[in-house]
Amino acid sequence: MAIHNQIGPKRLVVGAHYGLRDWLAQRVTAVIMAVYTVILLVWFFGAQDFSYEGWASIFATQWMKLATFVTLLSLFYHAWVGIRDIWMDYVKPVGVRLTLQVLSIVWLVACAAFAAQILWGV
Template sequence: MADNNNIGAKRLVVGAHYGLRDWLAQRLTAVVMAIYTVILLVCFLTASNFSYDGWAGLFSHQWFKLVTFVALMSLFFHAWIGVRDIWMDYVKPVGIRLFLQVATILWLVACAGYAAQILWRV
């Protein structure tokens, strides 16, 4: 009976072993997105020109483009962690799970490229 004990130093742990690192990454990316939301709200509430020219003027500053891109990268990484966990928890066939993870990565990289293209065209 003592040989079947899975508690203690010799416990067999299965899974991806991400745990604390992903939990922390989710919280940090959420904080970055919350700070960006506050910055965007302040800019919106203090603006007097609610037109395309006003928004284009706001995004014409290089620092604002960079802050926006950092917030978007945080969003994409936050989404990756969440969706990857969903795939790992609920899709059991390895081939299908791998396909879904690769498709998710490709989609998020394409979104990041499109976001950069939009931001630096303004």
């Protein structure tokens, strides 16, 4: 009599299959944010002018605006992966979960647009 267990290479895998990709995304975005934080701290503690003009001059260069925006995008994606996992784990009604996910996406995209407006408005 053959035993049909669901263990091994022929098992039926169900679910969203986000595991490794999201784990890696969380680590990569965290590294980007950590590197940016170090750059910002070095720049801040090396500064001579602790006024608004001194702080604004840090973000006057195009590469710093771009680095800041990439870091903010990393932050938003990092937040999306985390909040999506929370919605998937703890909100069982599909309609409510989908609504919360869509609202989260809209909020994070709006934050990204606002961040771009702020960065390139300086």
